[in-house]
Amino acid sequence: MIQALFILFAGLALGAAINVLAQRHVLYSALSLIVMLASMSALFILLQAEFLAVINVIVYAGAIVVLFVFVIMLLNLPADEDGEDRMRWLKFVGIPMGLVLLGEIGATLWNVVGATPSEPQIEGTAEAIGRSLFTTYLLPFELTSLLILIALMGAVVFAKKDL
Amino acid sequence: MIEYVTSANFLFLIVKMVVIFGGVMTSLAYTTLLERRMMAFVQMRPGPNRVGPFGLLQPLADGLKFLFKEQTSPGNANLILYYLAPVVSLIPALLSFAVIPFGPSLTIAPDIGVSLLFIFAIASLGVYGIMLGGWASNSKYPLMGAVRSSAQMLSYELSLTLSVVGVLMIWNTLSLTSLVTSQSGTWFGFIPRWTILLQPFGFIVYVVSAVAETNRLPFDLAESEQELVAGWHTEYSGMKFAMFFLAEYANMVTVSALATIMFLGGWNGPSFGPDWLKMALPTFWFLAKVFVFIFFYILIRATIPRFRYDQLMAFGWKILLPVAVLNILVTSLVVALL
Numbered sequence: 307m308i309q310a311l312f313i314l315f316a317g318l319a320l321g322a323a324i325n326v327l328a329q330r331h332v333l334y335s336a337l338s339l340i341v342m343l344a345s346m347s348a349l350f351i352l353l354q355a356e357f358l359a360v361i362n363v364i365v366y367a368g369a370i371v372v373l374f375v376f377v378i379m380l381l382n383l384p385a386d387e388d389g390e391d392r393m394r395w396l397k398f399v400g401i402p403m404g405l406v407l408l409g410e411i412g413a414t415l416w417n418v419v420g421a422t423p424s425e426p427q428i429e430g431t432a433e434a435i436g437r438s439l440f441t442t443y444l445l446p447f448e449l450t451s452l453l454i455l456i457a458l459m460g461a462v463v464f465a466k467k468d469l
Numbered sequence: 470m471i472e473y474v475t476s477a478n479f480l481f482l483i484v485k486m487v488v489i490f491g492g493v494m495t496s497l498a499y500t501t502l503l504e505r506r507m508m509a510f511v512q513m514r515p516g517p518n519r520v521g522p523f524g525l526l527q528p529l530a531d532g533l534k535f536l537f538k539e540q541t542s543p544g545n546a547n548l549i550l551y552y553l554a555p556v557v558s559l560i561p562a563l564l565s566f567a568v569i570p571f572g573p574s575l576t577i578a579p580d581i582g583v584s585l586l587f588i589f590a591i592a593s594l595g596v597y598g599i600m601l602g603g604w605a606s607n608s609k610y611p612l613m614g615a616v617r618s619s620a621q622m623l624s625y626e627l628s629l630t631l632s633v634v635g636v637l638m639i640w641n642t643l644s645l646t647s648l649v650t651s652q653s654g655t656w657f658g659f660i661p662r663w664t665i666l667l668q669p670f671g672f673i674v675y676v677v678s679a680v681a682e683t684n685r686l687p688f689d690l691a692e693s694e695q696e697l698v699a700g701w702h703t704e705y706s707g708m709k710f711a712m713f714f715l716a717e718y719a720n721m722v723t724v725s726a727l728a729t730i731m732f733l734g735g736w737n738g739p740s741f742g743p744d745w746l747k748m749a750l751p752t753f754w755f756l757a758k759v760f761v762f763i764f765f766y767i768l769i770r771a772t773i774p775r776f777r778y779d780q781l782m783a784f785g786w787k788i789l790l791p792v793a794v795l796n797i798l799v800t801s802l803v804v805a806l807l
Contacts, residue, residue: 333604340597360586368593369623375597376619379604379612431582432643 312352319345336374343367357432486577493566497718498528504767511771531711538707543606546704550605555705555712558598561591562719569726570646572736572752584645585637588727589630592682595720596622599684602713603701614700617690617778624785625681625688631793632674635800636664636731645727649735665732670796672732674789676762679724681785683717686770690778725762726755733758 322342329335343366350359439447502517502524509516518524542551568584570576581587596619603615637643640651652662665672681688692700702713729735738754740747776784 337601340594356581357583357586360583360590363590364586364593368590368596368626372593372596372600372619372623375600376616376623379600379619380616432586 308352312349315345315348315352318342319349333375333378336371336378339374340367340371343371357435482577485575489566489571489575489577490563493563493719493722494715497715497722498532500718500722500763501531501714502527503763504770507764507767508771511768535708535711540707540709543608543704545607547605547607550601551704552709554598554602554605555709555716556598557601558595558716559712559719561594561598562716562723564591565719565723568645569723570649570730570735571755575752576646579646581644583643585633585643585648585727585731588645588723592720592723593626595716598713598716599701602705606701606704608704610698610703611701614692614697614703617697618684618692618701621684621688621690621781621785622682624782625678625789628674628785628789628793629678629682631790631797632671632678633731634793634797635668635671638797638800638804639664639667645730645735648730649737652734653737661734661737663732663734663737668732668796668800670792671800672728674793674796675728675732676765678785678789679728680766680769681781683720683724683766685717685721685766687773687775688781689775690781721763721766722759725759725766728762729755729758 319342322338322345325338326335326342329338343362347359347362347367350356350362505527506516506518506524516524517527520526520530542548565588567577568579568581568587570579578584599618599622600615603611603613603618606612636648640648642648642651652664654662656662660666684692692702697703702710705713735758736751736755738750740750742750
């Protein structure tokens, strides 16, 4: 049962992720991203990490992608036109980085395959995640909040031309 | 799997789904009638009173009319998204009822520990219906309505979510069922242990942002008739329009139910009489409290004029949000010191 659901949602997530890249129209890409995020949440639920699943939907599908779609609608962007692509040089960065990531995933899988599955160490409840965030992972957590603060200040500077 | 499907538990689950879903859908239909009749009484008009006694069959007549209307769609619309939008609106609105505890054992999915966050997550997806509907219609008024409405919902969702943080800090749980059970009993023997007495500011912020979040007067800028015809659903007719309509009422019932659970003690209330009455009373108290909220929302709609758009944004960001944040600060201080 769980395996069938896993295959279903993993396939949906992969298909939607590929569709994000394949679509010419940016709105369809954003909508595929929502499908991808929803399937990710379903996978989290199968792993009994219900808090992560819900937060994933609230933060990404419910807030960030809403803003994407909002901006796309506001500017009413047309579909991509063929022509000179000014972001071409990005593939010289993107392809090596993708390969590195693929290598890392492969290495992780190599280590995991064959090992006996152990009991999950962290529970998916809000309490367990909160506790580990404020003890073991306190420094990364605070650094991330600093990063968000900097981004916020940047947004204010952009919005107000003369401070 | 097969043992589970044939077990009594599964049958019980199906019965609960049918009871809750059927009850909710019927009450949504009758909320529309209640709204029209009550607003008519407030404004000294008779209201719809011809179909059946006191107009009680009016929702049925409306439903039939919606079903048999000709299905039209705008010429240059993006048809896939145009038909998808009402569905995307209605499904999240109905999904929330899966975790709402109508009584001690009347919940479809009682074991979800983060049921409150689940409702917020599902509710945050409802805005896509409005956005897609406005965009796919390929028409000016719907687009303007959708842009306004999504900006409004994003702004007020913030204060809505922050207003309940105080409640969560006091009762120390994210589960709706445990929120209700923590509010059982009384203080000093006669004051009910309801959160509203501890969190009056949180309650006010919640109620105001809930009205804005459901796009109702005085915050219904998205469909203000004088400027935008009908907002994002201008190009929708027949059952597609009815689905948007139902979603709006379902959201209204959801925010009322959440307010009842978080601030008014949920199904807690006096329990007396024979056993069958004791079984039924909690659900009755719950529904009665929800009804009070719906009554209140309809009265607001009948009496208060609409905000201007800049007033709406200023009110949300400069008044509601600071009050919600201050409420969190003070509550966390008190909770930490006690």
